[in-house]
Amino acid sequence: MFDVAASMSAQSDLRHAIELMQDGEVAPAVDLLNRLVGDSTLDDKGRAAAYVWLAEARADSAFKIRCLEQALAHDPDNRQIRQGLGQLAAERAKPGKLPPTGNHHRHAKLAEAPLVIGIVGGLNGPASGAFVNSAGLIATTSYAIGGAERVTVTLDAERRLAGVVVRRLPTHDLALIETTLGTGRKQSAAPPTMIAENTSFIALGYGGARLRGALARHSSAGARQWLRTTIPPAQMLDAGGNPLYDEYGQILGLLTRNVDGAGNALAASFSHVASLAEQLQRDRQLMPESRYCAACGSLTRAALYGGRHCETCGAAKALDHTEAALPPQIDKLAALYREDVGRPCVHCGARVGGCDGRCLRCGRAMASGAVPEA
Amino acid sequence: MGRFFGRGDKKPTEPADEQFDLSLLAVEGILGAIGVDPQAARMDVERGYGWNFQRGSALIEVYLTSEEQGYLQVLSPIMHLPASNLLALYRRLLELNLQLTNAALGVHEDVIYLYHERLLAGLDAEEADAIIRRLAHYADELDDALAGEFGGRMYGRG
Numbered sequence A: 001m002f003d004v005a006a007s008m009s010a011q012s013d014l015r016h017a018i019e020l021m022q023d024g025e026v027a028p029a030v031d032l033l034n035r036l037v038g039d040s041t042l043d044d045k046g047r048a049a050a051y052v053w054l055a056e057a058r059a060d061s062a063f064k065i066r067c068l069e070q071a072l073a074h075d076p077d078n079r080q081i082r083q084g085l086g087q088l089a090a091e092r093a094k095p096g097k098l099p100p101t102g103n104h105h106r107h108a109k110l111a112e113a114p115l116v117i118g119i120v121g122g123l124n125g126p127a128s129g130a131f132v133n134s135a136g137l138i139a140t141t142s143y144a145i146g147g148a149e150r151v152t153v154t155l156d157a158e159r160r161l162a163g164v165v166v167r168r169l170p171t172h173d174l175a176l177i178e179t180t181l182g183t184g185r186k187q188s189a190a191p192p193t194m195i196a197e198n199t200s201f202i203a204l205g206y207g208g209a210r211l212r213g214a215l216a217r218h219s220s221a222g223a224r225q226w227l228r229t230t231i232p233p234a235q236m237l238d239a240g241g242n243p244l245y246d247e248y249g250q251i252l253g254l255l256t257r258n259v260d261g262a263g264n265a266l267a268a269s270f271s272h273v274a275s276l277a278e279q280l281q282r283d284r285q286l287m288p289e290s291r292y293c294a295a296c297g298s299l300t301r302a303a304l305y306g307g308r309h310c311e312t313c314g315a316a317k318a319l320d321h322t323e324a325a326l327p328p329q330i331d332k333l334a335a336l337y338r339e340d341v342g343r344p345c346v347h348c349g350a351r352v353g354g355c356d357g358r359c360l361r362c363g364r365a366m367a368s369g370a371v372p373e374a
Numbered sequence B: 001m002g003r004f005f006g007r008g009d010k011k012p013t014e015p016a017d018e019q020f021d022l023s024l025l026a027v028e029g030i031l032g033a034i035g036v037d038p039q040a041a042r043m044d045v046e047r048g049y050g051w052n053f054q055r056g057s058a059l060i061e062v063y064l065t066s067e068e069q070g071y072l073q074v075l076s077p078i079m080h081l082p083a084s085n086l087l088a089l090y091r092r093l094l095e096l097n098l099q100l101t102n103a104a105l106g107v108h109e110d111v112i113y114l115y116h117e118r119l120l121a122g123l124d125a126e127e128a129d130a131i132i133r134r135l136a137h138y139a140d141e142l143d144d145a146l147a148g149e150f151g152g153r154m155y156g157r158g
Helices: A004-022 A026-037 A044-055 A061-074 A079-093 A270-286 A321-325 A330-336 B017-033 B086-099 B125-150
Strands: A108-110 A117-120 A127-131 A137-140 A150-154 A160-169 A174-178 A181-183 A200-204 A210-214 A226-228 A243-245 A251-259 A265-269 B049-055 B058-065 B071-080 B104-108 B111-119
Touching (some): A004 A026, A004 A044, A026 A044, A026 A321, A044 A061, A044 A079, A137 A270, A174 A270, A226 A251, A251 A270, A265 A270, B017 B049, B017 B058, B049 B125, B071 B125, B086 B104, B086 B125, B111 B125
Parallel strands (some): A108 A181
Antiparallel strands (some): A127 A137, A160 A174, A200 A210, A200 A243, A226 A265, B049 B058, B058 B071
């Protein structure tokens, strides 16, 4: 039986949520709207309105589109919603219009990048690092950062600022940290082709520690991203990320916790670090809604489709209120998790793929001639 | 017939009769103490003894076998694997394995099991009691939590 009183109460809540949103009180408005979109006493037009106002809670167009799609599902004849959806889709499709990557938040600029930076708050103790570009991106080791998402960046005794970890590459033992501080002049980096065997260097640790070393011969021609050093990891000054400078003051690379066959520390060449930073910027432009996964260091888009787990490592991600309100997009998640590419298992029907010829779900042989069991 | 996880082709080595009989008495006594009638809970197993009973939402199976040196095995089928999002689920199982004491999560065919085994030598009633109670407690908590997060079908339910 239709409950008139409950329906009126839901309508009243909807009006209240809209007023809150109009007054700029987004968080309570979102809480209320999240409840209302799942409230069966609210009619379809009311739910559509709740989704439309929920769309106003966030700036990213993908989220708005998802909300408006839900709104349209509840009120399919609503021309305004359809028009808004069309406009948003057209804006997203425009070529060359890439979203900003955070530079608009920048409010301070250093005349010159410090030679070495201190990183505090990572999982494995204090570390060092260096600016990678003039936009305030800093590199240190993945080992130093671990699963931390925020660290403190120390420029000198007086100047400290918050850093947000935006990418971590465990196989390279590198992590990239974003700050709101730009640098006027880029680091003077040695050209990769000019870095020779036996080049002597000084590795700098934040706080004044120094370590002298030299570059050893490359074991393979294809490994130019790595610089072999004569420094054993036991002698390293901190959790790594120490910039190496040659006698001309040019930066060669960053000391990592990775080791070569002789057990000496490998440094990531600075050109390689810079290329990873450029790759990050490209990834963020192509996937502006992606988030950082602290568990594996990659960028994840799962939350965009209502998924709760990183597509790279499977770690659980908390969804914010607005994301949690929307139903998961099963088809898009299946594609993201690569669970739509393989043939269904002949035994259990799952399309999760196999390993060593066996289904990842039921463990049985995925032989092409096998007959599914009843 | 129970689903006791055997040791492949290894030939059973009979444990000392005395130890086996003591363990049998201990397990039956413990089942009685936790409100389970050992005779009613008895399962037909190929070797040794087996019992099953319900604890909350979880099914608990206990095996006592003379295989190898003789050991106690306690397990609980938790849920059927869902047909999607397996990477996340397998990761969670490994994360949970780090948090469990004297128990492990594992997968056999398409079912997730909570599992514990221990050699009979040195096993006394107090320890066997603790093992069964702990595993029953874990199983009762984990089946709801995992099914809630990953959407798989809980074991023994439609």
